[in-house]
Amino acid sequence: MAEQTGVLTGPPAPNGDTKVAPPRPSRFQGTLYRGREGMWSWVLHRITGVSIYFFLLVHILDTALVRVSPQAYNAVIGTYKHPIMGFGETALVAAIGFHALNGLRIILIDFWSQGTKHQRLMFWIVIALWVILLAGFVPRQMMNIFSE
Amino acid sequence: MTSSTIEAPRSPRPVARKRRVNWEKWGWLYMRGSGVLLIVLIAAHLFTNLIAGQGGVKAIDFAFVGGKWSNPFWKVWDTLLLWLALIHGSNGMRTIVNDYVSNPKVRKTMLIALLASSVVLLLLGTLVIYTFDPCPAGSLPSDLPSFCPAQ
Numbered sequence: 001m002a003e004q005t006g007v008l009t010g011p012p013a014p015n016g017d018t019k020v021a022p023p024r025p026s027r028f029q030g031t032l033y034r035g036r037e038g039m040w041s042w043v044l045h046r047i048t049g050v051s052i053y054f055f056l057l058v059h060i061l062d063t064a065l066v067r068v069s070p071q072a073y074n075a076v077i078g079t080y081k082h083p084i085m086g087f088g089e090t091a092l093v094a095a096i097g098f099h100a101l102n103g104l105r106i107i108l109i110d111f112w113s114q115g116t117k118h119q120r121l122m123f124w125i126v127i128a129l130w131v132i133l134l135a136g137f138v139p140r141q142m143m144n145i146f147s148e
Numbered sequence: 149m150t151s152s153t154i155e156a157p158r159s160p161r162p163v164a165r166k167r168r169v170n171w172e173k174w175g176w177l178y179m180r181g182s183g184v185l186l187i188v189l190i191a192a193h194l195f196t197n198l199i200a201g202q203g204g205v206k207a208i209d210f211a212f213v214g215g216k217w218s219n220p221f222w223k224v225w226d227t228l229l230l231w232l233a234l235i236h237g238s239n240g241m242r243t244i245v246n247d248y249v250s251n252p253k254v255r256k257t258m259l260i261a262l263l264a265s266s267v268v269l270l271l272l273g274t275l276v277i278y279t280f281d282p283c284p285a286g287s288l289p290s291d292l293p294s295f296c297p298a299q
């Protein structure tokens with residue numbers, strides 16, 4: 001009798017071949033949906049969406065200061081020039097980048113006839129494009145943070 | 149696998165009710181439509197504000213905003229960004245509140261707060277863009293864009 005396997009590992013080989021070990025169930029492998037690319041993309045989409053939303057609330061308010069006075073606006077934007085805020089800004093761009101790319105993936109799953117079939121592959125394409133985007137942005141951003 | 153017949157339901161479908169607007173469907177479509185537009189709007193927003201200038205956020209100040217908003221193109225761009233992103237974001241937050249808040253009273257309160265804050269911020273933001281004065285009287289000339297008479 002084989003060891004306890006996850007749902008996705010499938011039935012034992014019909015010919016009773018014992019040489020082929022069933023894939024080891026991973027900690028992240030629960031059911032067809034839970035614990036796989038589908039779930040993690042959803043978790044990340046939700047977390048990034050909420051984060052961007054709260055940033056947007058603050059961003060509308062800080063920009064509204066241009067209506068108060070140039071000094072008020074410059075004072076608040078001045079705090080954004082601190083390195084800590086620079087790292088926050090990096091995280092923000094990373095969050096928007098993931099949310100935007102994965103948003104396109106969601107749209108393709110919904111409207112493209114082959115979308116659901118390729119959703120896992122599309123998740124890894126999203127990750128690859130996201131890494132490329134950040135490889136372009138982060139070095140530049142670090143130069144800006146540490147230049148003076 | 150044996151096939152089985154599904155019995156006809158006891159009662160037929162109710163007689164056609166008055167057709168109502170399917171708001172959830174339009175909300176769902178809006179998330180996708182606005183999402184595609186937001187990619188373009190946000191990409192240009194980040195590019196002009198963080199990449200094109202020298203030094204990223206360090207190049208942003210009142211004079212920078214004054215320069216951008218003296219161009220109607222950026223006023224319209226930022227208005228679209230404001231409305232599409234805030235409605236997309238608060239509709240997304242509505243989904244999340246509906247998912248996690250099971251107490252009906254708390255949920256209703258949160259949804260009203262979400263709606264109220266969105267309306268206030270949409271009005272505030274729009275007002276700021278269209279009543280903006282790049283050369284307010286009594287400011288330090290060094291704070292103002294170069295095209296201001298006080299400069």
Ligand code: HEM
Pocket residue numbers: 042045046048049050052053056096099100101103104106107176179180182183184186187190233234236237238239240241243244
């Ligand atoms: C950059 C372009 C963007 C794209 C392509 C995009 C796309 C999407 C899509 C397709 C959904 C799923 C909606 C559904 O399942 O019905 C979604 C959800 C959401 N988005 Fe965006 N979005 C973008 C920008 C933003 C921005 C700027 C914000 C914040 C203001 C935001 C906040 C949210 C939130 C809070 C959700 C709900 C997440 C959830 O239900 O788990 N998104 N987005």
